[in-house]
Amino acid sequence: MVARVQLPQAAKRGEVIEIRIAIQHPMETGFRFDLMGKAVPKNVINSLRVRYNGAEVFRAELGSGIAANPYLQFYTVAEASGEFVFEWVDDAGERGSETAAVAVT
Amino acid sequence: MSFFRLPRWGGFWLVALPFAAVCHGAEPQKLAPLKSGIEFASADVRRLQADDFENPGMLWVARGAKLWGASAENDGKSCAACHGAAAKSMKGVATRYPRVDPEAGRLVNLEGRINLCREKNQQAAPLAHESGELLALTAYVAHQSRGMPAQAALDAQSMKDFERGRALYHARIGQMNLACAHCHDRNWGRKLAAETISQGHGNAYPAYRLEWQSVGSLARRIRACYFGLRAEMPPFGAQDLLDLELYLAWRGSGLPVETPGVRR
Numbered sequence: 001m002v003a004r005v006q007l008p009q010a011a012k013r014g015e016v017i018e019i020r021i022a023i024q025h026p027m028e029t030g031f032r033f034d035l036m037g038k039a040v041p042k043n044v045i046n047s048l049r050v051r052y053n054g055a056e057v058f059r060a061e062l063g064s065g066i067a068a069n070p071y072l073q074f075y076t077v078a079e080a081s082g083e084f085v086f087e088w089v090d091d092a093g094e095r096g097s098e099t100a101a102v103a104v105t
Numbered sequence: 106m107s108f109f110r111l112p113r114w115g116g117f118w119l120v121a122l123p124f125a126a127v128c129h130g131a132e133p134q135k136l137a138p139l140k141s142g143i144e145f146a147s148a149d150v151r152r153l154q155a156d157d158f159e160n161p162g163m164l165w166v167a168r169g170a171k172l173w174g175a176s177a178e179n180d181g182k183s184c185a186a187c188h189g190a191a192a193k194s195m196k197g198v199a200t201r202y203p204r205v206d207p208e209a210g211r212l213v214n215l216e217g218r219i220n221l222c223r224e225k226n227q228q229a230a231p232l233a234h235e236s237g238e239l240l241a242l243t244a245y246v247a248h249q250s251r252g253m254p255a256q257a258a259l260d261a262q263s264m265k266d267f268e269r270g271r272a273l274y275h276a277r278i279g280q281m282n283l284a285c286a287h288c289h290d291r292n293w294g295r296k297l298a299a300e301t302i303s304q305g306h307g308n309a310y311p312a313y314r315l316e317w318q319s320v321g322s323l324a325r326r327i328r329a330c331y332f333g334l335r336a337e338m339p340p341f342g343a344q345d346l347l348d349l350e351l352y353l354a355w356r357g358s359g360l361p362v363e364t365p366g367v368r369r
Contacts, residue, residue: 002168006158024164026318068318069161 001025001096005086010103011078019050019058021086022071023096029064043091045070053082078104136290141360142303142368145294150315154367162244162313162365165237165320169245172238177227184242187226191249199247199362200255203351205262212266212347216243216322234341240320244311247364254361255308257354266344270352273345279336285349300369305330306357307350309366320365323350 002024011017023045030042042064050058057076086098143151154160173184173191188194203214209221219242220231232239259267274285288297289305296302310323317325324346331338339345 002164002171004158004164004167020158022158022161022164024161024168069164071159071161 001094003086003096003098005084005098005100007084007100007102009101010105013078013080013104015078016075017078017102018073018075019084020071020073021048021050021098022069023048023088024069025090027062027064027066027068027070031064041091045088045090048072048086048088050074051085051087052076053080057084078102080104135356135358136293136304139306139357139360140293140304141308141363142306143309143363143366145301145303146367146369150367150369154309154363160313160365160367162311162320162367165241165244165311165313166248166365168237168241169243169248172242173245177223177229182227184222191246195246195249197250197253199250199364200253201258203263203266203347203354204258205260205266212263212344212351214323214347214350215247216324217342217347219243219246235322235325240311240322243322244320244365247311247362250362251364252361255354255358257351257358259355263351266348266351267355269344270348270350273349274352279331279334281334281336283334285330304357305353306360307353308357308360309363309368311364312366312368314368316369323353327353 004022006020008017025045026043027045028040028043030040032040034040044064044066045062048058048060048062049056058074060072062070081102081104084100084102086100087095088097089095143154146154152159154162157163170191176183176186185191199215202218203212205211206213206218206221208225213221216234216239219239223229224231232242277284285305288302293302293304307323307326310326311320312326313320314326324341327346327349328338328341
């Protein structure tokens with residue numbers, strides 16, 4: 001699974017920063033049929049968790065209503081220099097993760 | 106007086122029209138002004154393409170960047186081992202395709218060139234048409250030429266393919282009995298149901314199409330037009346598709362490469 005994350009490399013303490021993540025995933029709804037008429041099993045990224053220096057700052061539960069290649073964006077307050085860890089898992093059990101660092105002054 | 110003029114003008118047109126048809130057939134015409142498909146897109150699609158992070162096609166570019174540095178299965182050589190940084194070595198490359206490969210002696214598009222390189226230099230199996238890997242690598246290589254004007258290199262070798270492509274472009278096909286030219290040359294800018302007909306240029310491909318929820322090649326897009334005309338779709342890799350790609354590249358030359366573009 002390919003994913004891209006984007007957040008400012010440097011921020012001032014107390015500043016609200018924007019965090020964006022895009023994940024390449026088909027987000028199969030389970031309602032589609034292949035060319036042979038067989039149902040394609042549902043496979044969506046069902047949860048995404050973001051931790052900032054160990055503390056959870058964002059969590060999302062995704063379903064079949066989310067389009068392929070989901071893109072999420074949220075805001076948090078820059079408190080200390082450290083690392084954002086993004087983790088997600090899909091219905092097939094495949095896990096993905098990505099990290100990004102921010103320097104807070 | 107006007108009663109007498111009408112038949113005279115009618116006679117003029119009867120004589121003039123066949124000449125116009127002959128002139129049109131002799132010299133291929135480029136459209137003026139040239140308009141990229143993005144100019145016909147709605148504001149939200151334009152915004153999606155313009156934002157390098159939100160543009161979902163960039164996920165394929167990111168995957169292509171990883172594949173560029175990854176070793177092929179057999180001899181372990183990566184693309185980067187020979188070509189170095191793609192930002193330098195692949196800049197402007199996509200603007201010149203499709204072209205006749207001097208060694209293979211046949212018309213290849215960018216996908217075909219990547220597969221030739223895999224077979225010849227990496228001793229690896231060619232990647233399947235429309236596979237995630239091939240689309241990612243093609244998107245990554247073409248992305249290095251973004252903003253540069255496409256310039257189809259027509260030469261003595263590619264002239265035959267070009268003429269075939271031009272003939273295909275103007276040939277009526279399918280149950281709809283329409284040629285590409287009927288929509289994309291004569292009626293661009295007008296509506297086909299809810300869609301605005303574009304000029305049909307390939308400068309954004311491989312592009313992310315919202316309908317596909319994925320990046321796809323220009324060949325896939327052309328096949329979709331065949332499907333819309335209820336014509337038999339040529340298989341991926343067919344010479345017809347390559348010839349059409351070459352003709353499209355020529356008639357769109359001058360437009361900037363947009364890869365990865367976003368389309369409806």
